[in-house]
Amino acid sequence: MAAPRRPAEESVVGRIAVDIRHQSNLKLSKTEKKYLRKQNKARNTLLRHEGIEPVAHATQSLVIANGGLGNGVSRKQLLPVLQGCGSVDSLLMPPNKPYSFVTYATTEEARKAYAVLHGKEIVADLGQKIILYLNFVEKARWKALGPHGLPPGLLVVEEIISSEDERLLLESVNWAEDADNKNCQKSLKHRRVKHFGYEFHYENNNVDKDKPLPGGLPDICERILEKWLKEGYIKHKPDQLTVNQYEPGHGIPAHIDTHSAFEDEIVSLSLGSEIVMDFKHPDGVLVQVMLPRRSLLVMTGESRYLWTHGITPRKFDTVHASEHYRSGIITSDIGNLTLSKRGVRTSFTFRKVRRTPCNCNYSLVCDSQRKEKPPSFPESDKEASRLEQEYVHRVYEEIAGHFSSTRHTPWPCIVEFLKALPSGSVVADIGCGNGKYLGINKELYMIGCDRSENLVAICRERQFQAFVGDALAVPVRSGSCDACISIAVIHHLATAERRVAAIQELVRLLRPGGTALIYVWAMEQEYNNQKSKYLRGNRISRGAQEELTSATSAEGLLVEQMRGEACQDSASSVPSVNHVQEGGISSELPIHTNRTSFQSQDVLVPWHLKRNTGKDKASVSFGSTEPQNPGPICHRYYHVFCGGELEAACQTLGNVSILKSYYDQGNWCVILQKS
Numbered sequence: 168m169a170a171p172r173r174p175a176e177e178s179v180v181g182r183i184a185v186d187i188r189h190q191s192n193l194k195l196s197k198t199e200k201k202y203l204r205k206q207n208k209a210r211n212t213l214l215r216h217e218g219i220e221p222v223a224h225a226t227q228s229l230v231i232a233n234g235g236l237g238n239g240v241s242r243k244q245l246l247p248v249l250q251g252c253g254s255v256d257s258l259l260m261p262p263n264k265p266y267s268f269v270t271y272a273t274t275e276e277a278r279k280a281y282a283v284l285h286g287k288e289i290v291a292d293l294g295q296k297i298i299l300y301l302n303f304v305e306k307a308r309w310k311a312l313g314p315h316g317l318p319p320g321l322l323v324v325e326e327i328i329s330s331e332d333e334r335l336l337l338e339s340v341n342w343a344e345d346a347d348n349k350n351c352q353k354s355l356k357h358r359r360v361k362h363f364g365y366e367f368h369y370e371n372n373n374v375d376k377d378k379p380l381p382g383g384l385p386d387i388c389e390r391i392l393e394k395w396l397k398e399g400y401i402k403h404k405p406d407q408l409t410v411n412q413y414e415p416g417h418g419i420p421a422h423i424d425t426h427s428a429f430e431d432e433i434v435s436l437s438l439g440s441e442i443v444m445d446f447k448h449p450d451g452v453l454v455q456v457m458l459p460r461r462s463l464l465v466m467t468g469e470s471r472y473l474w475t476h477g478i479t480p481r482k483f484d485t486v487h488a489s490e491h492y493r494s495g496i497i498t499s500d501i502g503n504l505t506l507s508k509r510g511v512r513t514s515f516t517f518r519k520v521r522r523t524p525c526n527c528n529y530s531l532v533c534d535s536q537r538k539e540k541p542p543s544f545p546e547s548d549k550e551a552s553r554l555e556q557e558y559v560h561r562v563y564e565e566i567a568g569h570f571s572s573t574r575h576t577p578w579p580c581i582v583e584f585l586k587a588l589p590s591g592s593v594v595a596d597i598g599c600g601n602g603k604y605l606g607i608n609k610e611l612y613m614i615g616c617d618r619s620e621n622l623v624a625i626c627r628e629r630q631f632q633a634f635v636g637d638a639l640a641v642p643v644r645s646g647s648c649d650a651c652i653s654i655a656v657i658h659h660l661a662t663a664e665r666r667v668a669a670i671q672e673l674v675r676l677l678r679p680g681g682t683a684l685i686y687v688w689a690m691e692q693e694y695n696n697q698k699s700k701y702l703r704g705n706r707i708s709r710g711a712q713e714e715l716t717s718a719t720s721a722e723g724l725l726v727e728q729m730r731g732e733a734c735q736d737s738a739s740s741v742p743s744v745n746h747v748q749e750g751g752i753s754s755e756l757p758i759h760t761n762r763t764s765f766q767s768q769d770v771l772v773p774w775h776l777k778r779n780t781g782k783d784k785a786s787v788s789f790g791s792t793e794p795q796n797p798g799p800i801c802h803r804y805y806h807v808f809c810g811g812e813l814e815a816a817c818q819t820l821g822n823v824s825i826l827k828s829y830y831d832q833g834n835w836c837v838i839l840q841k842s
């Protein structure tokens with residue numbers, strides 16, 4: 168292999184180190200080295216999140232890594248510490264970020280702050296010890312995501328009820344479990360709930376419209392709802408009430424209340440304590456809304472149908488420091504944010520059960536308007552691309568958190584490949600998923616690329632270098648990699664041409680002499696008279712299966728590669744699409760039954776989504792979802808490879824030779840080299 172290059176970042180890090188050494192004219196002590204390392208890490212975080220590059224010379228402004236609202240440091244705590252070093256012009260604390268920006272009146276004062284506070288330990292609001300790392304910046308600035316108003320159709324009415332009514336309402340809920348549990352009280356993972364009028368079923372995110380609960384809504388609600396109707400805050404009278412109680416640290420996953428279950432107009436009364444609720448548009452825009460105690464949140468139209476709402480489980484919220492901001496958006500006015508300790512909040516969410524299908528204007532997220540037509544085998548490149556979009560990309564985006572939670576253990580042969588590469592090699596992992604191979608060999612410069620934003624976000628949280636990109640058009644210069652890996656990716660492409668194109672794209676990234684390791688799922692799950700672990704999982708009981716899949720022995724490690732599928736037993740819940748229809752062969756893609764032999768090379772493989780495992784997008788789930796309940800079933804498209812097929816695909820490229828091809832626990836694998 169040719170001498171490996173150094174990525175650009177290495178030289179910048181090197182330069183800063185040199186600058187500092189130059190300034191002090193001293194050899195760095197162990198502690199200084201540690202600070203420098205942390206400082207560089209902080210610098211990278213800042214670059215990644217905000218695109219702001221710290222500078223190596225002193226200025227009036229500093230960025231304070233770890234001194235942010237996002238890691239529990241409040242303005243009240245940080246400001247005096249900073250003022251101890253000089254006159255502070257401004258302290259900008261972006262919401263939920265682990266850093267803040269301070270600007271001093273003079274560069275001299277900023278220099279002093281750097282000398283005193285860099286590496287200094289402070290105790291944050293929760294009592295945890297935090298070490299501050301400082302970097303100079305040209306200017307303290309923070310680019311908010313753009314000015315956002317409240318989501319359309321959303322309203323927060325302050326002081327909608329008196330303290331006396333608040334007390335009466337809270338008293339009307341008896342949390343001491345009643346014997347017959349007529350209000351379906353449940354303790355969920357992050358809150359407890361009670362239902363009135365109709366039970367809300369978290370298993371299917373709907374209500375049983377023919378089974379009203381005895382007793383209806385609590386009596387005290389009658390007078391209050393009448394008043395709201397008269398005053399025009401609500402237009403129709405609700406017949407369903409869900410009472411949620413959140414202790415500090417509790418929350419509710421982001422969700423859209425199922426369209427087919429409830430009418431437009433959902434209102435939620437906040438009692439006992441304020442809280443910040445997150446609203447998210449499918450495009451990713453996040454609006455955080457303060458719901459003061461005794462306020463009413465009214466969600467109608469777009470805010471009810473299209474935006475998700477949720478409460479992040481945490482003990483503190485980021486709020487406006489000054490009293491006169493009470494309700495509404497937590498804006499990007501970051502000169503004025505602080506932390507507020509959460510109290511126990513009880514919400515009364517009133518809804519009206521829907522009797523006819525929803526005909527809203529948001530068909531993309533409307534369960535009443537969803538057409539579940541099984542996809543067909545693609546006849547053109549365009550169809551293939553659409554199939555991949557719907558049955559690969561969208562699915563990975565949705566299952567990212569759960570998927571990632573099933574992918575911990577690297578497969579031994581892949582580890583061996585990575586460990587054997589010369590130190591300093593530049594290696595791209597195309598389709599890197601949650602990044603489980605990115606940290607295997609610390610001597611390599613590894614970059615990850617994945618189509619799923621949520622998976623890339625997980626990689627970044629793990630401090631790996633990863634970016635969003637398509638395996639057919641990787642945004643990396645030709646010939647820039649010493650090696651590439653493509654693990655369980657190419658089988659998601661829906662035509663032979665696209666699979667070859669993906670291999671070609673890997674080869675394009677390689678320098679001459681560079682090598683690529685490719686794994687694809689095999690049609691043959693039985694090889695040399697031995698069933699793969701994927702199949703063998705079928706014969707063991709569920710409990711044993713669970714145990715086996717989490718084993719850490721070499722055998723266990725191999726099992727994990729199919730772990731997603733291992734937990735996915737679809738036989739009972741997904742009807743198999745009949746492949747052969749009257750009048751000929753159907754082009755409909757068959758749904759594979761997990762843990763069985765493949766009957767077709769092009770299949771949909773079910774994934775039983777467990778919610779609340781991190782980065783899942785709940786917006787496509789059409790309703791409140793609870794982690795302990797079975798989530799929806801998603802289907803991923805696969806083309807499973809027959810023996811010889813992967814080699815043949817590689818051989819269609821002129822500029823590669825196959826160094827090795829092998830079968831590894833249900834996968835066909837090749838190592839190829841660019842000539």
Ligand SMILES: O=C(O)CCC(=O)C(=O)O
Nearest residue numbers: 409411424435514516791
């Ligand atoms: O606690 C709240 O205000 C919201 C509850 C909610 O969204 C729900 O139960 O669907």
Ligand SMILES: [Fe+2]
Nearest residue numbers: 423424476791
């Ligand atoms: Fe809700």
Ligand SMILES: [Zn+2]
Nearest residue numbers: 426525527533
């Ligand atoms: Zn709808």
